Amino acid sequence: MATSTGRRAGVLGQPVAHSLSPVLHRAAYAALGLDWTYEAIECGAEDLPGVLSERADWAGFSCTMPLKHAALEIAAEVRPLAGAVGSANTLLPGPDGWVADNTDVAGIVAALAEFAVAPRTVTVLGAGGTSQAVLAALLALGVPACTVLVRDPARIDRALDTAGRLGVAVAVETLHPDAAALGADLVVSTLPSGAADPFATRPWAPTQTLFDVAYDPWPSALAEAAGRGGARVISGALLLLHQAAVQVELMTGQEPPVDEMREALRAATPHAGL
Structure with a gap:
């Protein structure tokens, strides 16, 4: 389980500047009292190995387009659901390297x-x-x-x-x-x-x-x-909310504060249908 001491996580994708994942994850960290940071990092499929090797001590990554298939290819371990789906939106640190998972389902x-x-x-x-x-x-x-x-x-x-x-x-x-x-x-x-x-x-x-x-x-x-x-x-904002909540649980080991995450997303995108 992750500790409450400062750790780092982020979202990888290209383009990624528009991503609302930072809003959701940062709201979760605040509600959980975690001194964590969450960044948006521009990353194409060809950049993924280098980006991950430079951040081997990070708590995990959300993966958006165009990385949902590339994440499977680079992972040292692919969890059964991600393998069955054939697509991963989450990378977590494991004993032998990165672990690919899928929280979209x-x-x-x-x-x-x-x-x-x-x-x-x-x-x-x-x-x-x-x-x-x-x-x-x-x-x-x-x-x-x-x-x-x-x-x-x-x-x-x-x-x-x-x-x-x-x-x-x-x-x-x-x-x-x-x-x-x-x-x-x-x-x-x-x-x-x-x-x-x-x-x-x-x-x-x-x-x-x-x-x-x-x-x-x-x-x-x-x-x-x-x-x-x-x-x-x-x-689809509800999909964004709930898949992020599962990612928070996987990365922090704590129950995700869904209500607080929903409010943060609603404040950032008041017309997104939440």
Whole structure:
């Protein structure tokens, strides 16, 4: 377990200046009474080995794009969930080097749990690292199958590999505003900000839930359209909050102060849908 004496942690990514991870982690340290620091460090995949070797005594790192796959490759140990997902957003110090873990899955599950979402059908937009975590989260929801909509079906290999390891059945279809799969009980958009705007034109129903991981700006055009149709809308800011809370627990060994972290995030992004 980490001690309360001053330690350092940070978020790695490129670009990373916009990251809200420092807001969340610093709020947690303050609430826990820890004399820790948390920094945002610009880091591409090719920079990762050097950045980590220079900070071997740090308490851990959050990893954002484009490092979620590179973190697996450099780790001395890959925890089972991260290995099954095929994507890591957390690096922790271990006896033999860095340990790769994934807290996105827990973040997705916790965000959906706040709204008691219990879907029978699920459609995922996009096939990147976050969509891989969504597939793992489906198991916790008791959903054994889903549809993944992608622009280019040839770029879904990693997501299909994840589904195979997890035992989740995936139907792959082309990402299009008229796709019938957009009528699923739960639609999860893992697309970058603005990329889902063309899908705002389709009708939404009150029986549906949209979980849009893009929270800046909020509401997105997609979220606004879903809300107008009466659908329940969940902001990706909740994923950010809950995955960070698990990281705090992993790095400090203490119960994360979720309420204080939520308030800090709400203050930093008052229109993020929290």
